[in-house]
Amino acid sequence: MKRKMPPLNSLKAFEVAGTTGNFTRAAELLNVTQSAVSRQVRQLEIQLGEPLLLRRHHHLQLTDAGRLLLRALKQSFDKIELTVRDIRDRRHVSRLRVNAPPTFSGRWLLPRLSSLRELHPDIEITLTNFARDNLSGSGGIDCAIRWGDGEWSELDSTFLMRERSVAVCSPSLLRTNGNDVPDFSRVPLLHVLSADGQRQRSWSRWLEAAGITGVNVDAGYEFDQSDMAIRAAVDGLGIAIADWRMVARELQEGPLVQVLDVHVEGHQSYWFVTRSDPAPAKSLQAFRQWLQQEAGAPPSSFTNGNTPGHADQAIAESHRSKPS
Numbered sequence: 001m002k003r004k005m006p007p008l009n010s011l012k013a014f015e016v017a018g019t020t021g022n023f024t025r026a027a028e029l030l031n032v033t034q035s036a037v038s039r040q041v042r043q044l045e046i047q048l049g050e051p052l053l054l055r056r057h058h059h060l061q062l063t064d065a066g067r068l069l070l071r072a073l074k075q076s077f078d079k080i081e082l083t084v085r086d087i088r089d090r091r092h093v094s095r096l097r098v099n100a101p102p103t104f105s106g107r108w109l110l111p112r113l114s115s116l117r118e119l120h121p122d123i124e125i126t127l128t129n130f131a132r133d134n135l136s137g138s139g140g141i142d143c144a145i146r147w148g149d150g151e152w153s154e155l156d157s158t159f160l161m162r163e164r165s166v167a168v169c170s171p172s173l174l175r176t177n178g179n180d181v182p183d184f185s186r187v188p189l190l191h192v193l194s195a196d197g198q199r200q201r202s203w204s205r206w207l208e209a210a211g212i213t214g215v216n217v218d219a220g221y222e223f224d225q226s227d228m229a230i231r232a233a234v235d236g237l238g239i240a241i242a243d244w245r246m247v248a249r250e251l252q253e254g255p256l257v258q259v260l261d262v263h264v265e266g267h268q269s270y271w272f273v274t275r276s277d278p279a280p281a282k283s284l285q286a287f288r289q290w291l292q293q294e295a296g297a298p299p300s301s302f303t304n305g306n307t308p309g310h311a312d313q314a315i316a317e318s319h320r321s322k323p324s
Contacts, residue, residue, distance in 0.1 A: 006044050011073055013040035014052060018070040021059045081140075094283045095124040100145035102129040103227040104270065107246040109145070112294050119290060123283050135275050143274045143284060145291075150271050157273045158288060160295040161245070163266025165202055167210075167259040168230070168247050169239040174257065182259060184212060188238030189220035190229040202241035202264070210262045230256075270295070 005011075017026040017037055027034040045052050052066035062070060100109055105127060113125065128141065135144055135155055150157045174182060184207075191199045203217045221238060223229045230247055233240040234255045244263065250256035272291055274284060 006047050007040075010040040010044040010047075012077075013037045014044050014066075015070060015073040015077060017041055017060060018053060018062055018066055019074075021061075023060065094120075094122045095126060096143060096283055096287055097126045097128070097141040098143055098145070098287075099128050099130065099141045101147060102225055103230075103246055104145055104147070105129055106227060107230075107249075111249070115294070116287070116290055120283075120286050123287060135273060142281075143272065143287070146271050146273050148268050148271065150269075152271075152273050154276065155273050156276050157271045158292070160270040160272055160291055162269040163243045164245075165206060165241050165264045165266060166244045166247070167206055167239055167241055167262065168251070168256040169233050169259055170236040170255065171257050173236050173239070174259075182239060184215045184239075189215075189217065190232050190238045190240040191220050191222045192226050192229050192241075193222055193224045206241050206262065206264050209264050210260055 013026065013030065013032075013036075016029050017023055020026050020029070023034045023037050023041075026037045030037060041053060048065070048069075050065040051063050052069060054061040054063060109127070116123065116125070135141060135152075145160070146152065146157070147163070150159065169182065169187070173187065189203055191203065194200050199222065203215075203220075207213070207215055207217070221229075221232060223232065226242055226246060229240040230242050230250070232238065233242075234250060239259055241264075243266070244251070247256055251258060272288055274280065274288075
């Protein structure tokens, strides 16, 4: 059966141009000239009898017809990419491509992968930290660990664990200070930046919970990854606020100590996110179940013996199969 469709090159040129909003960037990605991309999109518009892109001075703006076609093309190309990858990698039928934040990957997930291998030796993992890898726009990953409120539209999200933050520093910093409680007016605070470049409110919330006032939370060092703030604390640079699960090993082995017996429940949590699929692969189901088991098994290394409370368990039950 002959299909009445525009040329594939024109559809691909429009899909990339519509996504990037720029002919020059689209040309770079497609490895062709800018004029070639512009010409292919123009030919597509002529064939459809509808404008798809409005040419602004510095960017391209989608029309209503353009948005409709772009959505359909993205879904179709994603499906093709997934199918081609599955055919190409058929010998790795149990390989899962997982994307997760770097601190979570290095401090929580990696130390546990040997447990996954013992339980499911047939499952192989490809682990990436690239922020651009997402389930909505690419077939490059099968699942992801995300930090948030379960707000990923058109995806299935499963609650893993809530963030619980503590203040930590090196033992040497406390010895230098000559007190079990540091002088917060003298010791640098270590801050973590959020995705938009703004400081997370961890320090303000922790100090409020600890009943400590008069501290200049605008001062201190800033890092774009929690892992760097933790490493800086180990090196004695200052005091960091971190999820206790991410510093469990250091607290157990001694490079870090907890400052005061104060913890702050985070507003956000860790979630396991997948595409909506009524019949997910067995390897994906097994990995999800293993993550939930690991997240629900508190490590014995937390110095004060504190473990996630009933609130975590209630959240887990209410969101266990929650599509968001």
